[in-house]
Amino acid sequence: MTLLKPALAALVGTTMLTSVAFAANVPEGVTLAEDQTYTYRTLDEFDSLDPQLLEGVDASGLSRDLFEGLYNLGPDGATVPGVATHHDVSDDNLTYTFHLRDTAKWSDGKPVTAGDFVYAWRRAVDPATASPYAWYMELMSLEGAKAIIAGEAGTETLGVTALDDHTLEVKLSQPLPYFADMVAHATTFPAPKWAIEEHGDEWTRPGNLVGNGAYVLTEHVIKERAVRERNPMYWDDENTVLEKVVSLVIGDEASALTRYRAGELDRTDIPAGQYPALKEELPDEAFALPRLCNYYFSFNLASGPEAFQDVRVRKALALAVDRDVIVNQVLKGGQFPAYNFTPAATAGFETPAIDYAEMSQAARDEMAKELLAEAGYGPDGEELAFNYLYNTSEAHKQVAIVATQMWKQKLGVNVTLENQEWKVFLENRGNQNYDMARGAWCGDYNEASTFLDLLTTNSGYNDAKYSNERVDALLAEAKSSHDTGPLYTEVEQIIAADMPVIPIYHYSTNILLKDNVEGWPMENVMQKYYSKDLYKTAE
Amino acid sequence: MLKYTFRRTLAVVPTVILLIVACFFLMRLAPGGPFTSERPLPPAVMENVLERYGLDQPLYVQLWTYMQNIVLHFDFGPSFAQRDRTVNDLIAAGFPVTLTYGFWSAVFVLVMGIPLGLIAALRHNSFWDYVMTGFAIFSQIFPNFVLAPLMVLTFTLALGWLPGGGWNGGQWEYVIMPAVALGTSYLANVARITRSSLLEVMSAPYIRTARAKGLPERTILIRHALKPTLLPVIAYMSPVFVYMITGSVFIDVFFSTGGIGQKFIDAAYTRDYSVILGLAILYSALTFVLNLCVDLAYAAIDPKVRSGMK
Numbered sequence: 001m002t003l004l005k006p007a008l009a010a011l012v013g014t015t016m017l018t019s020v021a022f023a024a025n026v027p028e029g030v031t032l033a034e035d036q037t038y039t040y041r042t043l044d045e046f047d048s049l050d051p052q053l054l055e056g057v058d059a060s061g062l063s064r065d066l067f068e069g070l071y072n073l074g075p076d077g078a079t080v081p082g083v084a085t086h087h088d089v090s091d092d093n094l095t096y097t098f099h100l101r102d103t104a105k106w107s108d109g110k111p112v113t114a115g116d117f118v119y120a121w122r123r124a125v126d127p128a129t130a131s132p133y134a135w136y137m138e139l140m141s142l143e144g145a146k147a148i149i150a151g152e153a154g155t156e157t158l159g160v161t162a163l164d165d166h167t168l169e170v171k172l173s174q175p176l177p178y179f180a181d182m183v184a185h186a187t188t189f190p191a192p193k194w195a196i197e198e199h200g201d202e203w204t205r206p207g208n209l210v211g212n213g214a215y216v217l218t219e220h221v222i223k224e225r226a227v228r229e230r231n232p233m234y235w236d237d238e239n240t241v242l243e244k245v246v247s248l249v250i251g252d253e254a255s256a257l258t259r260y261r262a263g264e265l266d267r268t269d270i271p272a273g274q275y276p277a278l279k280e281e282l283p284d285e286a287f288a289l290p291r292l293c294n295y296y297f298s299f300n301l302a303s304g305p306e307a308f309q310d311v312r313v314r315k316a317l318a319l320a321v322d323r324d325v326i327v328n329q330v331l332k333g334g335q336f337p338a339y340n341f342t343p344a345a346t347a348g349f350e351t352p353a354i355d356y357a358e359m360s361q362a363a364r365d366e367m368a369k370e371l372l373a374e375a376g377y378g379p380d381g382e383e384l385a386f387n388y389l390y391n392t393s394e395a396h397k398q399v400a401i402v403a404t405q406m407w408k409q410k411l412g413v414n415v416t417l418e419n420q421e422w423k424v425f426l427e428n429r430g431n432q433n434y435d436m437a438r439g440a441w442c443g444d445y446n447e448a449s450t451f452l453d454l455l456t457t458n459s460g461y462n463d464a465k466y467s468n469e470r471v472d473a474l475l476a477e478a479k480s481s482h483d484t485g486p487l488y489t490e491v492e493q494i495i496a497a498d499m500p501v502i503p504i505y506h507y508s509t510n511i512l513l514k515d516n517v518e519g520w521p522m523e524n525v526m527q528k529y530y531s532k533d534l535y536k537t538a539e
Numbered sequence: 540m541l542k543y544t545f546r547r548t549l550a551v552v553p554t555v556i557l558l559i560v561a562c563f564f565l566m567r568l569a570p571g572g573p574f575t576s577e578r579p580l581p582p583a584v585m586e587n588v589l590e591r592y593g594l595d596q597p598l599y600v601q602l603w604t605y606m607q608n609i610v611l612h613f614d615f616g617p618s619f620a621q622r623d624r625t626v627n628d629l630i631a632a633g634f635p636v637t638l639t640y641g642f643w644s645a646v647f648v649l650v651m652g653i654p655l656g657l658i659a660a661l662r663h664n665s666f667w668d669y670v671m672t673g674f675a676i677f678s679q680i681f682p683n684f685v686l687a688p689l690m691v692l693t694f695t696l697a698l699g700w701l702p703g704g705g706w707n708g709g710q711w712e713y714v715i716m717p718a719v720a721l722g723t724s725y726l727a728n729v730a731r732i733t734r735s736s737l738l739e740v741m742s743a744p745y746i747r748t749a750r751a752k753g754l755p756e757r758t759i760l761i762r763h764a765l766k767p768t769l770l771p772v773i774a775y776m777s778p779v780f781v782y783m784i785t786g787s788v789f790i791d792v793f794f795s796t797g798g799i800g801q802k803f804i805d806a807a808y809t810r811d812y813s814v815i816l817g818l819a820i821l822y823s824a825l826t827f828v829l830n831l832c833v834d835l836a837y838a839a840i841d842p843k844v845r846s847g848m849k
Contacts, residue, residue: 044805048622055576130591132574134584150583204623222624222632224706224797248705250795255691259703262695423571423810430579440577460579 022072022080023239024519024535033516033536036243040267041256045223045249049204051189052124052131058247060186065228065245065531066211067189070098070117070168071180075533077347077446077524079184083112083212084168093175093480098183100166103235106192107209107216114162116212120191122155136187136444140179143171175480178447184528185445214240214532223249234532241535257512266517266536270510272395275333284515288334290345292443292525293507294451295338297388297403299500302432302465305386312375313384314499319368320410321403322361323505330398333510338503340492342451345506345525349448352489354496365410372411385414386435391425396438399504429463439463439501446526448488449478455495466500540838540845544831551827555820556606562819563602566812573619573810592617605816615820616813620806626817633799634821639709640796641784644722645776652726653772656733661760663738671734675727687720687793704795717794721787725779732775737768766840773840777833781826 026032046059051067054060064072070084084098104112123129125137125148137145143159159171172179182188192203192210199208206217214237215228226247230240248264250256253271260268270278270286279286297317299308307313323337339357342349356364369378377384388404390396397419404415415436420428429437441461443450453459456475457467471491478487495501509527513520519534521527574580574588589595593604608614615626659671681689694716695703707713740746741764749759791801799818806814838845 045621047620050623053622127587128591130587132576132580132584132588134587135581138581146583149581149587151587201623201625221706221708221797222621222629223802224636224795248795249797250704251792251801252795255688255704255793255795258688258691258696259705262699262703264703264705422808423569423575426575426577426579427570430575460581 022074022530022533023236024241024533026241026518026535030518031538032241033538036241036536037246038242038244038266038517038531038534038536039246039248039264041250041260041265041269042247043249043251043253043269046226049209049217049220051186052120052129052133052191054186055132061529062226062228062247063186063189064213064528065215066209066213066217067186068104068213068234069185069189070100070183072530073184073521073524073526073528075519075521075523077521077526077528079181082184083117083190084183087180089180093177094172096170096172096179097163098168098170100168101235102166104212105233105235106212107231107233108192108195109233110192110194110210111165112190112212113165114168115165116190116192117168117188118160118162119193120189121160122158123191124187125149125158126155127151131187133187136182136185139444140182140188141172141174141176143173146173177480177482177484178445181447182445214530215245225249228531236532240532242531245531260512266514268512270333270512273330273332275510278512282512285512286510287513287522288508288510289522289527290336290343290525291507291509291527292343292346292446292450293440294341294343295399295438295440295504295507296341297502297504298429298437298439298464299502300432300434300436300464301500304432304435305384307375307377307382307384307386308435310375311498312371313377314502316368316372316375316411317407317413318499318502319356319364319371320406321502321504322406324361325406326399326402327505330402331395331505334508336506336508338506339496341455341495341501341503342448342488342492343443343506343525346443346448346451347446347525348484349488350485352492354492356496368411372413377413379412383414384411385416387416387418388436388438389418389420389425389428389434390438391422392419400438403504432463432465437463440507442507443526448484449475452478452488452491455491455500464500466498468494468498470494540835544835547827547831547834551824554827555823558819558823559606559816560602562816563605563812564598566810566815567598569810571810573812575810592619605813609820615817618811618814620809620811620814626813629802629814630799630817630821633797633802636706636709636796637791637798637800638784640714640717640721640790640798641780643714644718644725644783645780647718648722648726648729648779649772649776652729653733653769655726655730657737657760657768659730659734660737660741668734671730675731678723678727682724683720683787684789684793686723687716687790690716690720704793706796713796717790717796720794721783721790725776725783728775729772732771733768736771737764740764740767743767770837770840773833773836777829778826781822781829785822785825 042058046062047056048054048059051063054063068082070082071079072082074080083100083104085101087096087098089096100114106112124131125134125145134149138149144153144157147153148155148158161169163169190212195208195210196203202208206220209217214231214234216231218229219227229244231237253269256268257271259265275286275288299314301308327335327337339354340351344351372378373380376382388400390400400417404417407413407415428434441451441454452475454461455466456472471494474487474491478484481487516537516539517534518537521529574585580588593601605616608616618624618626618629655671659668662668691703694701701712701716705713746759746764749763785800788800788804791798802814803818
């Protein structure tokens, strides 16, 4: 809910979004650097450059340079005008009408029309496109999306219509208060039908790719670099400052750090555990920014150890984990200890009062011992032993060792650590072939339901196989509610009482950014930035 | 010799087919697939994706289609991890990179290693011999994953002479560190092999005969000793060369060259079936071609081998 605060969302039938479009905002008196080239590191090659096919975070970043959706995200993560200047919502909250600016152009000079959005959105749900992100269109509650994806209806039945070249009408199957926030996502970007039809699968190559973003793709060497240069056709080109954006694929974060130090990169990621040292060495360049992701341990409630069926055992294990030690001694990157599922940084979400969050660790340990003893386990009862499954990674291993040592020392619980290669791990976790497993989730959009929906009975991501009717009902209600606060608070409290998962910490992003790069959206917890908003100052 | 080449080539076909079949099934044994992800796709979406890539077909149909596409269209299929690229694209982008730095690395190894070995052998037990032996030991205890960071610290961070990674179209300053880091430990081996081989050759009876005839030492070395000395070097370099031009995973990752060594590993992790297969076929084809070249080179140098080929 970045844009429509509850009160605003209640204003139906009116024109929304009056804020101005965002661009590089260079204050008076600032001298710009002569070389406006911004170079950054990506971990891996983009999975695709096609907005309707791509999935990855880096690919979606590139896509924001090459294309522009109905709305963009401003520096605080709230939506600002993109191709659309504003929209109207019908009284029943089921019809959205977006008004497109008539100055928007594709990089080949053709005007960007409502029809380009219709084409792209149909393309995203078309089974022939086979977009892995088709589910996003379903999540947007677009009328007809579900049936089209399932192959039961044609793409022309999708609830999106071009009323004229500059008016796009969208029909929803159910009211969705944060719908307008979702149209800043890459899957919803317009697509150039003529270029796709002319070049087929090769339409995303430099030279073939026609975009409507602030930049055009000029070079793309797979697994090495992608270069984009300013698009003179972009409607707001006069307010763009960066001339050239270069992303380099650097798999090894240590060599990326070296290259950052050598001045080859303007931005890179900080290797795990190195934030404190780098912050001291480069105080103006090292940042720890809150990020919309959580880290948790998931119980297997379907086929895990019998002991996990007892909520006292689950709670005892949750209480005995000293999150401060994990965050401050192990990870050391400005992460936040977590006692509830949804990160505090989530827009419109107020972290509810969770009783064990307020206790001291000593009191938690005491309570944990009592609960475990009550359940008949621990030093004076039955031995509690299980496997903890995580995917092979140094950071996960350290967290696992520390947590299991705490259980061992405080509760006498014996845990066997088991690590597996990523896809093997996913397969086993997804099939409940584990006792306890590591889990993490990053929000798809900045609203609490992106996290809490995971714990609904029918969620495909509910690896714990947790099921609580009340949670399901509350979250279903939240979908169309304008006052979600109390609903989410109750869900979080039920989860804290049932403890199907143990929240451990909420993420932070650790980056190094050269101090002459300005305009980075520090406040945006989704860390979605637009190159057109950045600029480099003279040293 | 032509007949020999033809016979060898023909024998490769069943080997490659066997390799494809074995790889094809082995890959499927690994749990998870190309579209297994942290956020499992809803069943309807998964169905569409699998159908698009033909992964919904029975395995034998998939294998047959794959083989047909290779034979009829030289098409190695789409990549699942880089959705708008085909395996052909990926190899066309990555192989020239590893071929370039691998080639220069091999040149570096041979141009430096052989003379070093020759000098060490000719100046047996002298200062130069010890320097060479010392260097060989040094490069063994400094494998490329130690040497490469040291080089970057020196030439990139301290001196600022060379870029710390990347490829940039293969300009020389981007090639030099990957080539040297990849080659150093082989260089030491080549020097050692050359040294011991020359020492052995020089004590052979026909060299003694040549000396007895009064030939100058220089003529003996160049006309009579050099060719047989190089035989073990060629034997050693053949598998090494394949390894060099198909890319070292470490060099690719550390220097971010974009080469195919890294892709092979990535493909295994992402279960990018068609990329794994495509690269396996490429590696086996290269291994075959280079082995054949080595055998032919052997024949050119050694008359005994030549007669055996007929």
